[in-house]
Amino acid sequence: MLVPHAARALGQVLGERLSRAKSDLEQHGRSESHFPTCPPEAVAYPETAEEVARIMQICADHRCPVIGWGAGTSLEGHGLAVSGGIVVDFSRMNKVLEIRPADMDVTVQPGVTRQALNEELRATGLFFPVDPGANASLGGMAMTRASGTTTVRYGSMRDNVLGMQVVLADGRTIRTGSRARKTAAGYDLTALMIGSEGTLGLVTELTLKLHGIPEATSAGICAFPRIEDAVNAVIDTIQMGLPMARIEFVDAATARAFNAYAGMDMAEAPHLLVEFHGSPDGVAQDAARFAEIVADHGGSAFEWSSRPEERNALWAMRHNAYYAVLALRPGARAVVTDICVPISRLATAVEETQADIAASPIPGPILGHVGDGNFHAILLIDPDQPAERDAALALSHRMAERALRLGGTCTGEHGVGIGKRRYMQAEHGHGWTIMGSLKQALDPMNLLNPGKLVPDA
Amino acid sequence: MLVPHAARALGQVLGERLSRAKSDLEQHGRSESHFPTCPPEAVAYPETAEEVARIMQICADHRCPVIGWGAGTSLEGHGLAVSGGIVVDFSRMNKVLEIRPADMDVTVQPGVTRQALNEELRATGLFFPVDPGANASLGGMAMTRASGTTTVRYGSMRDNVLGMQVVLADGRTIRTGSRARKTAAGYDLTALMIGSEGTLGLVTELTLKLHGIPEATSAGICAFPRIEDAVNAVIDTIQMGLPMARIEFVDAATARAFNAYAGMDMAEAPHLLVEFHGSPDGVAQDAARFAEIVADHGGSAFEWSSRPEERNALWAMRHNAYYAVLALRPGARAVVTDICVPISRLATAVEETQADIAASPIPGPILGHVGDGNFHAILLIDPDQPAERDAALALSHRMAERALRLGGTCTGEHGVGIGKRRYMQAEHGHGWTIMGSLKQALDPMNLLNPGKLVPDA
Numbered sequence: 027m028l029v030p031h032a033a034r035a036l037g038q039v040l041g042e043r044l045s046r047a048k049s050d051l052e053q054h055g056r057s058e059s060h061f062p063t064c065p066p067e068a069v070a071y072p073e074t075a076e077e078v079a080r081i082m083q084i085c086a087d088h089r090c091p092v093i094g095w096g097a098g099t100s101l102e103g104h105g106l107a108v109s110g111g112i113v114v115d116f117s118r119m120n121k122v123l124e125i126r127p128a129d130m131d132v133t134v135q136p137g138v139t140r141q142a143l144n145e146e147l148r149a150t151g152l153f154f155p156v157d158p159g160a161n162a163s164l165g166g167m168a169m170t171r172a173s174g175t176t177t178v179r180y181g182s183m184r185d186n187v188l189g190m191q192v193v194l195a196d197g198r199t200i201r202t203g204s205r206a207r208k209t210a211a212g213y214d215l216t217a218l219m220i221g222s223e224g225t226l227g228l229v230t231e232l233t234l235k236l237h238g239i240p241e242a243t244s245a246g247i248c249a250f251p252r253i254e255d256a257v258n259a260v261i262d263t264i265q266m267g268l269p270m271a272r273i274e275f276v277d278a279a280t281a282r283a284f285n286a287y288a289g290m291d292m293a294e295a296p297h298l299l300v301e302f303h304g305s306p307d308g309v310a311q312d313a314a315r316f317a318e319i320v321a322d323h324g325g326s327a328f329e330w331s332s333r334p335e336e337r338n339a340l341w342a343m344r345h346n347a348y349y350a351v352l353a354l355r356p357g358a359r360a361v362v363t364d365i366c367v368p369i370s371r372l373a374t375a376v377e378e379t380q381a382d383i384a385a386s387p388i389p390g391p392i393l394g395h396v397g398d399g400n401f402h403a404i405l406l407i408d409p410d411q412p413a414e415r416d417a418a419l420a421l422s423h424r425m426a427e428r429a430l431r432l433g434g435t436c437t438g439e440h441g442v443g444i445g446k447r448r449y450m451q452a453e454h455g456h457g458w459t460i461m462g463s464l465k466q467a468l469d470p471m472n473l474l475n476p477g478k479l480v481p482d483a
Numbered sequence: 484m485l486v487p488h489a490a491r492a493l494g495q496v497l498g499e500r501l502s503r504a505k506s507d508l509e510q511h512g513r514s515e516s517h518f519p520t521c522p523p524e525a526v527a528y529p530e531t532a533e534e535v536a537r538i539m540q541i542c543a544d545h546r547c548p549v550i551g552w553g554a555g556t557s558l559e560g561h562g563l564a565v566s567g568g569i570v571v572d573f574s575r576m577n578k579v580l581e582i583r584p585a586d587m588d589v590t591v592q593p594g595v596t597r598q599a600l601n602e603e604l605r606a607t608g609l610f611f612p613v614d615p616g617a618n619a620s621l622g623g624m625a626m627t628r629a630s631g632t633t634t635v636r637y638g639s640m641r642d643n644v645l646g647m648q649v650v651l652a653d654g655r656t657i658r659t660g661s662r663a664r665k666t667a668a669g670y671d672l673t674a675l676m677i678g679s680e681g682t683l684g685l686v687t688e689l690t691l692k693l694h695g696i697p698e699a700t701s702a703g704i705c706a707f708p709r710i711e712d713a714v715n716a717v718i719d720t721i722q723m724g725l726p727m728a729r730i731e732f733v734d735a736a737t738a739r740a741f742n743a744y745a746g747m748d749m750a751e752a753p754h755l756l757v758e759f760h761g762s763p764d765g766v767a768q769d770a771a772r773f774a775e776i777v778a779d780h781g782g783s784a785f786e787w788s789s790r791p792e793e794r795n796a797l798w799a800m801r802h803n804a805y806y807a808v809l810a811l812r813p814g815a816r817a818v819v820t821d822i823c824v825p826i827s828r829l830a831t832a833v834e835e836t837q838a839d840i841a842a843s844p845i846p847g848p849i850l851g852h853v854g855d856g857n858f859h860a861i862l863l864i865d866p867d868q869p870a871e872r873d874a875a876l877a878l879s880h881r882m883a884e885r886a887l888r889l890g891g892t893c894t895g896e897h898g899v900g901i902g903k904r905r906y907m908q909a910e911h912g913h914g915w916t917i918m919g920s921l922k923q924a925l926d927p928m929n930l931l932n933p934g935k936l937v938p939d940a
């Protein structure tokens with residue numbers, strides 16, 4: 027251990043809940059993506075915000091790096107202990123603290139997962155919309171500025187967090203935001219923390235906006251001859267102001283993966299999966315207008331469903347897309363890309379990417395939250411073949427450059443971690459240096475998740 | 484002038500566009516609100532971002548304070564030169580640079596006003612929704628995190644700015660955000676700048692989200708026996724998920740002011756003004772459901788209008804509320820309050836405030852963006868009567884404390900400036916110190932709008 031004294035002091039606070047067991051270290055040194063394992067020196071399992079503050083104070087005293095850990099599903103090596111130190115695993119801070127139906131908000135501990143939260147909300151008629159493919163923790167989702175299939179309608183974590191309790195690098199605790207729906211009272215510390223990937227503080231509590239479960243929901247799926255037809259249908263839908271709750275794209279390769287993994291019977295063609303929320307009449311109208319747009323672009327007849335089981339099966343399939351695609355190539359690891367462009371450039375971005383992948387030696391199904399201009403290629407590599415890994419990273423690199431060239435961003439939702447740091451200078455210029463100055467101001471000893479997001483000090 | 488050398492160098496860059504004329508200084512030393520005049524030492528009128536950067540560099544060299552100026556309509560003394568220095572007036576940077584209908588976004592210079600922007604957009608079928616009562620500049624609106632009557636549906640400046648070009652305190656220029664609809668690429672510098680009141684940088688360009696003008700719009704007005712009935716109707720509307728585009732409250736005194744100022748014929752009772760956007764069937768349904776809610780709370784029959792002229796007259800009246808109220812008491816100045824609370828506490832907040840005003844010697848009509856939990860009392864004082872001013876400030880003080888006690892914020896939309904600084908410690912605790920650290924990191928010489936928002940260095 028870098029700092030044995032820190033371990034001793036932490037053990038006094040946490041007892042058995044400070045683990046140095048090999049299995050624990052291994053498990054907290056892995057990522058879902060392609061990065062090599064990089065375990066921490068200890069794992070702490072706090073149960074209260076006070077314990078988190080104590081941990082941070084001790085680590086500050088001993089200059090020991092501290093890395094937050096939610097569900098460990100982030101995809102850019104966010105949680106890897108590249109400079110050693112301890113991981114603070116929030117899985118025991120998993121209580122829904124207070125649901126306030128009248129205000130349509132809820133206060134949770136950071137370890138609550140999105141599925142657990144929606145379970146708890148079920149009786150209230152309310153739900154929390156942000157839904158990354160994985161069953162991530164709310165703390166982790168805030169820290170990566172996560173979004174999902176419903177972001178086109180309900181926004182991302184940026185739009186759905188009212189406030190947070192945060193332990194800072196010096197061990198002091200602040201509360202950001204308030205329960206008011208809006209405020210102009212000073213710098214937006216909530217927004218500064220969202221997407222900061224654990225580099226500015228440890229989140230110990232979140233207050234989230236909730237939404238009413240819509241009276242009626244209608245979901246459906248249809249196939250298109252070509253990618254650009256599907257994408258152009260999306261553009262028309264947005265421009266007509268049709269209020270989609272979800273609009274997801276999958277390409278032919280992904281459809282094939284769904285067929286194999288989930289026993290579906292989809293045409294091997296590009297598809298759109300959509301959902302409308304509203305009144306029964308409203309969603310029927312929306313669906314009818316959408317069907318016209320689809321027909322205009324040569325799409326197949328739309329298969330609609332308003333039965334909950336069928337809808338749930340559709341979205342469960344979408345949420346399992348990553349695993350379905352991985353299963354296309356047994357033993358493969360994935361390099362997951364994540365670019366986002368202005369909607370007018372989406373067809374170009376997807377087509378150039380598909381052509382680039384087709385010319386490469388590796389498979390890479392494409393899918394995405396196209397209503398936001400965001401899509402992923404899941405590049406499947408044999409981890410034992412360095413040439414494949416290189417080819418994937420080169421494709422990923424060209425995608426990031428393409429996104430920037432088209433006025434977009436190198437990451438729509440997965441974040442920077444270690445994987446996207448190399449594009450920060452190109453995307454932000456001097457703004458990246460400014461991010462470094464902010465980090466320096468709040469964490470002068472560079473204790474919080476060092477080596478991620480910001481430039482080296 | 485504090486720094487004559489700065490004036491000389493600035494004059495070389497700007498020529499006639501550096502003004503030291505008394506009338507100019509006076510005009511840029513006033514606020515719309517009750518603060519004493521506090522003129523700057525010079526006013527600069529740049530025409531390009533490059534000139535703004537030059538101005539900032541020169542002022543940094545000479546340690547001369549720099550205060551941005553949009554339309555000068557902010558209400559908390561934001562633009563007053565309390566530490567001397569120069570005002571940078573953005574009125575000549577008033578071009579709409581590029582409208583991109585396909586992406587539903589627009590890039591503007593900061594001096595464009597919200598009305599001028601919507602004029603330019605007219606032919607596109609798109610509009611920019613954020614609408615403070617005054618015809619403010621987009622730069623000023625971003626800097627105060629402004630909102631308005633449509634925020635309940637379309638969000639505030641926080642939600643409608645995709646990115647900005649900003650000149651920092653050292654004269655360097657950054658671009659924040661991108662034209663992608665979402666990004667997870669590092670700290671949210673756009674959000675950090677929004678609401679920073681010119682203390683972190685000078686905005687030289689903004690890229691804004693646009694929205695489609697709805698196919699159908701329906702607006703209406705109705706009276707309630709008591710304030711709590713009106714507020715409870717709002718709460719029910721939100722909880723039923725009815726998608727209001729606007730829902731505004733005015734009390735009996737404000738209705739009286741409208742009658743006198745705009746020749747209206749409203750009952751002297753609390754009213755709600757609402758609007759729905761959508762398809763023709765959709766808005767008709769929404770209006771019908773809303774009418775039921777109103778009836779449940781003892782409201783009068785709803786007067787609906789879908790004729791544009793009538794609707795425009797309604798909202799013009801609402802936007803002129805401040806002047807209508809001022810006219811209730813000729814020669815009066817206003818102390819404008821601006822609290823925002825969780826919706827469940829709104830009735831309590833409004834009622835306690837009204838009782839408090841009733842027990843005071845001064846009039847104070849109440850109105851607000853109640854769908855967001857935000858309302859204002861416009862406290863009318865004789866500027867020559869110190870006792871009235873004291874009474875108004877004491878009322879305003881109790882309102883801010885009430886908002887914090889009820890889980891809200893001391894300012895929903897007007898911002899901090901100098902007027903709300905005294906509540907920042909109570910609202911944010913150590914978080915206010917953190918705001919000071921961020922300011923120090925980006926503006927170590929405290930050149931940008933010193934004396935506002937953050938603690939004294």
Ligand SMILES: Cc1cc2nc3c(=O)[nH]c(=O)nc-3n(C[C@H](O)[C@H](O)[C@H](O)COP(=O)(O)OP(=O)(O)OC[C@H]3O[C@@H](n4cnc5c(N)ncnc54)[C@H](O)[C@@H]3O)c2cc1C
Pocket residue numbers: 058093094095096097098099100101104105116136157158159160161162163164165166167168169170171172173174175223224225227228229230348349439440475
């Ligand atoms: C199959 C699959 C599908 C996915 N789909 C999506 C998607 O659609 N959209 C999307 O946005 N992402 C998606 N992701 C990525 C991932 O789910 C998100 O990044 C998610 O937000 C991570 O949450 P987590 O709880 O797993 O966080 P972790 O991976 O545990 O941590 C993420 C970051 O936050 C920090 N952190 C975690 N908790 C705290 C805390 N309490 N305080 C301070 N720092 C903390 C960590 O240090 C790390 O930097 C997907 C991932 C997988 C595997």
Ligand SMILES: Cc1cc2nc3c(=O)[nH]c(=O)nc-3n(C[C@H](O)[C@H](O)[C@H](O)COP(=O)(O)OP(=O)(O)OC[C@H]3O[C@@H](n4cnc5c(N)ncnc54)[C@H](O)[C@@H]3O)c2cc1C
Pocket residue numbers: 515550551552553554555556557558561562573593614615616617618619620621622623624625626627628629630631632680681682684685686687805806896897932
């Ligand atoms: C009648 C009336 C009604 C109002 N109604 C509302 C309302 O409904 N909602 C609401 O939010 N507000 C309202 N306001 C307040 C005011 O309109 C807003 O605060 C508005 O955002 C101010 O914009 P402005 O262009 O006038 O900015 P200014 O007052 O000129 O400046 C505001 C702040 O921004 C800074 N600034 C301005 N431009 C720049 C720039 N380019 N770069 C850096 N800093 C800059 C200034 O230094 C100052 O700190 C109202 C005001 C009046 C008089």
